[in-house]
Amino acid sequence: MTKQLQQLDRVVIRFAGDSGDGMQLTGDRFTSETAQFGNDLSTLPNFPAEIRAPAGTLPGVSSFQVHFASFDILTPGDAPDVLVAMNPAALKANLGDLPPGAEIIVNTDEFSKRALQKVGYAVSPLEDASLAGYSVHPVPLTSLTVRALEGHTISKKDAERAKNMFALGLLSWLYHRPSESTLAFLERKFASRPELVAANIAAFKAGWAFGETTEDFTVQYEVKPAPMPKGDYRNITGNVALAYGLVAAGVRSELPVFLGAYPITPASDILHELSKHKKFGVTTVQAEDEIAAIGLALGASYGGAIGVTTTSGPGVALKGETISLAVALELPLVVVDVQRAGPSTGMPTKTEQADLNMALFGRHGEAPVAVIAPQSPADCFMAALEAVQIAITYRTPVLLLSDGYLANGSEPWLLPDVEALPDLRVSFATAPNTPDGRFLPYQRDPETLARPWAVPGTPGLEHRIGGIEKADGTGDISYDPDNHHHMVVTRQAKIDGIPVPDVAVDDPTGNARVLVLGWGSTYGPIGAACRALRKRGLDVASAHLRNLAPLPANLGDVLAAYDTVIVPEMNMGQLAHVLRARYLVDVVGYNKVRGLPFTSHELEAEVERVLNDQH
Amino acid sequence: MTSTELPLRLTAKDFKSDQEVRWCPGCGDYAILAAMQGFLPELGIACENTVFVSGIGCSSRFPYYLSTYGLHSIHGRAPAIATGLSVSRPDLSVWVVTGDGDALSIGGNHLIHALRRNVNLKILLFNNRIYGLTKGQYSPTSELGKVTKSTPAGSADWPFNPISLALGAEASFVARTIDSDRKHLTSVLRAAAEHRGSAFVEIYQNCNIFNDGAFDILKEPETRDAALIRLEHGQPLIFGDKCVVKDPRGFGLRVVPTDTVAASEIIQHDETVTEPAYAFALSRLPEADLSHTPIGVFRNVTRPVYDDMVRDQITAAQTAGPGDLAALLRTGDTWTLS
Structure with a gap:
């Protein structure tokens, strides 16, 4: 039949199913097809911490949301326009997020009496009025898939499992996605089992053909490619970008990268990724605990490697004492905190920004460190490079604050020219540094205040360092009161002296009286909210902090230039607290900790409320 | 090996x-x-290629007094820090100096994991059975009932036997020596240095302030010969008028008067027994008063060294040349906008 072709400028699709239904994979493939097509996009995976929660239950629902558009976008989308629900639990768990009129593609095969009861549906929502107001496409995905795979020599279970590829085929048809990369992916994924390659490809094609022929789908959609800078792209998640940034830092510094890590959600994927890159001289050690992990990294730094440890909030808490040691030893160290909802175990797979206080202040003694926070999944690459650059230049620990959303979310990434990446080469000390031929391990570079990085094995520079306060210059143990004060002040001055770029303000009309300031992963929703407000003729300025310590030199002036400063954070006001204390500015917090990124709509509403209060 | 360079001639x-x-x-x-x-x-190793890493405690001040590279770290973490150094720097001789509190209490986890991995570290545990630097609390090796500032009614903690613990972690080299016996101490250090992999050496060390005389039974001329079992590879375990034989009950060893058994029943010490049970049985011989304490090398076996295996993986990955960063960034699906 002939289908209508409708142009859209943006679509948000959410794939939802049981943890075992392969929704992350389906979403990932749809994303890849969409990226290949040239749309701008942003994704938000959302999955339970349990590996396999009981099948068919609400806690077992796993989803993947992708937002794609013909223009540049900043967020994975507030609400899905399309929900693909593989079972009653997936429908029930996600229905509340759907705006009226949204399309729901639902796998009717899974709506058995038992499955409905499991999630508390007395009557099937497909049969009463509960889905009125939505455009529902009931599709027997499982049985259609099984029928399409008749004649394939695979088990019934394997045939049923291919239903996610049927759904992907249908959605790929519906949104005009190129399918070559998915077919190639299936060839790779099941290379050792050719019968599964054939079955999954057949399921994908059957889903596509179903869309073409069924009368249920009368409209096919097209979202034109977005105008984006020329160049080569790939889609990338924050965790992979961060790992690549660390590999790149090793290449650009010509130093070996050494990762000590203990598995923890949502940071483990960085360990997994770096473990693959031994070719680049990257050593990874899975330590016996979080404290050992940072100890290993610090030991490697002492020996002249780029010592890195990756973890989440609970791990940073355990590493605190060693971070303070690294502050005292003045050795390079990169500590990556992929923040998750806390306190304690909290919600390990859900995002939050509540470790800022710990990063800035969470140590004993006066133990200043540099803190940097990437603003988007792809930005994790440059943030990692910058963290290493600061660590090895200033011989200091650097805390890199990613979060669960950045870690697993993805976006297209314009591949950088490797040769144009910063040159991170530094010099080890090789010779005595006093006129009388002695070596003083704490004789500082007057420019950076960094002490020499004198690695064991260098003849003539043998020295002893430790956690006990040292006399500046000689590094000898010192309990001298004035020296201790001097050392505390000097370590702080070293961090304060790290050059960071001025914060840039986006205020297109120049008339804004309200500034929205964010840090970390709120960059996307804040930017989208401000764009929407400006489109409606409202004046609002926005700015974003990537460097949390030291803060940009112009920040005080920027804050003072606006009547009101709004600081949205996925915590209870940790940056706001710092800004109030430091700049005496009465900032307005917007604080929510739901384990999910802000929606641009809620920020838009909040900023508008503040704007209205002004008048 | 031939070299035109003069061998290093270093002195104390x-x-x-x-x-x-x-x-x-x-x-x-x-x-x-x-x-x-x-x-x-x-050892013939240059000062600059030797590193001492320590934790916290009296013993952990050790690195400051040697002219090698030294790192005085934090409580209990020396084995972890030293592992990072040793794995990343195969050219260095890395020693860990620790105490009974540092290694067995706060740092117990790092110690057992370094030993089971067989990291190429020489770990010297100065055991004085007391906390010295914090001024006299009982330690994890203090005897049951020990009266200290923190245990005025006596300690209720069953002590660790450091040798048994190290053998439980399957340490590939395990030895014990005594601070006052310089000749024995030096011979054990030499054997430890020659061992590739983790070498664990417990050194009985007297704290004359808080636990003076803890090891007197092993030091005084009138008691030591009857108390000390000197382990020598290939030699029968005979000391004073006693010897070590198999215990007919269970799987252990026991001490009996030498004149009550046939010579063939006396255990010949073999430090190379692969199964750690033999060395473990030796480690159980001491009585509560430290009589029947073996000193010397309990176990000295070869097994894969962690550092080597980790580095070999990297070397193998690099045989086809170093990594290509631009190619790495392009892994997976890419597309071009022109």
Whole structure:
């Protein structure tokens, strides 16, 4: 039949199913097809911490949301326009997020009496009025898939499992996605089992053909490619970008990268990724605990490697004492905190920004460190490079604050020219540094205040360092009161002296009286909210902090230039607290900790409320 | 190997740092330090290629007094930090100096994991059975019932036997020696240095302030011969008028008067027994008063070394040349906008 072709400028699709239904994979493939097509996009995976929660239950629902558009976008989308629900639990768990009129593609095969009861549906929502107001496409995905795979020599279970590829085929048809990369992916994924390659490809094609022929789908959609800078792209998640940034830092510094890590959600994927890159001289050690992990990294730094440890909030808490040691030893160290909802175990797979206080202040003694926070999944690459650059230049620990959303979310990434990446080469000390031929391990570079990085094995520079306060210059143990004060002040001055770029303000009309300031992963929703407000003729300025310590030199002036400063954070006001204390500015917090990124709509509403209060 | 370079000729003086030693007068640590400074030259390893890493406690001040590279870290973490250094720097000789509190209490986890991995570290545990630097609390090796500042009614903690613990972690080299016996101490250090992999050495060390005389039974001329079992590879385990034989009950060993058994029943010491059970049985011989304490090398076996395996993986990955960063960034699906 002939289908209508409708142009859209943006679509948000959410794939939802049981943890075992392969929704992350389906979403990932749809994303890849969409990226290949040239749309701008942003994704938000959302999955339970349990590996396999009981099948068919609400806690077992796993989803993947992708937002794609013909223009540049900043967020994975507030609400899905399309929900693909593989079972009653997936429908029930996600229905509340759907705006009226949204399309729901639902796998009717899974709506058995038992499955409905499991999630508390007395009557099937497909049969009463509960889905009125939505455009529902009931599709027997499982049985259609099984029928399409008749004649394939695979088990019934394997045939049923291919239903996610049927759904992907249908959605790929519906949104005009190129399918070559998915077919190639299936060839790779099941290379050792050719019968599964054939079955999954057949399921994908059957889903596509179903869309073409069924009368249920009368409209096919097209979202034109977005105008984006020329160049080569790939889609990338924050965790992979961060790992690549660390590999790149090793290449650009010509130093070996050494990762000590203990598995923890949502940071483990960085360990997994770096473990693959031994070719680049990257050593990874899975330590016996979080404290050992940072100890290993610090030991490697002492020996002249780029010592890195990756973890989440609970791990940073355990590493605190060693971070303070690294502050005292003045050795390079990169500590990556992929923040998750806390306190304690909290919600390990859900995002939050509540470790800022710990990063800035969470140590004993006066133990200043540099803190940097990437603003988007792809930005994790440059943030990692910058963290290493600061660590090895200033011989200091650097805390890199990613979060669960950045870690697993993805976006297209314009591949950088490797040769144009910063040159991170530094010099080890090789010779005595006093006129009388002695070596003083704490004789500082007057420019950076960094002490020499004198690695064991260098003849003539043998020295002893430790956690006990040292006399500046000689590094000898010192309990001298004035020296201790001097050392505390000097370590702080070293961090304060790290050059960071001025914060840039986006205020297109120049008339804004309200500034929205964010840090970390709120960059996307804040930017989208401000764009929407400006489109409606409202004046609002926005700015974003990537460097949390030291803060940009112009920040005080920027804050003072606006009547009101709004600081949205996925915590209870940790940056706001710092800004109030430091700049005496009465900032307005917007604080929510739901384990999910802000929606641009809620920020838009909040900023508008503040704007209205002004008048 | 032929070399036109003269071999290094270092002396004890070359290994003395310019720092004033600040242990209490009479501390057993002085003797260990002197033995170490005297012994290091014979290794032929340059000062700059030797690193001492320590934790916290009296013993952990050790690195300050040697002219090698030294890192005085934090409580219990020395084995972890030293592992990072040793794995990333195969050219270095890395030593860990620790105490009974540092290694067995706060740092117990790192110790057992370094030993089971068989990291190429020489770990010297100065055991004085007391907390010294914090002024006299009982330690994880203090005897049951020990009265200290923190246990006025006596300790209710069953003590660790460090040798048994190390053997439980399947340490590939396990030895014990005594601070006051310089000759024995030096011979054990030498064997430890020659061992590739983790070498664990417990050194009985007297704290003359808080636990004076803890090891007197093993030191005094009138008691030591009947108390000390000197382990020598290939030699029968005979000391004083006693010897070590298999215990007919269970799987252990026991001490009996030598004239009550046939010579063939006396155990010949073999430090190379692969199964750690034999060395473990030896480690169980001491009585509560430390009589029947073996000193020397309990176990000295070869097994894969963690550092080597980790580095071999990297070397293997690089055989086809170093990584290509631009190619890495393009892994997976890419597309071009022109």
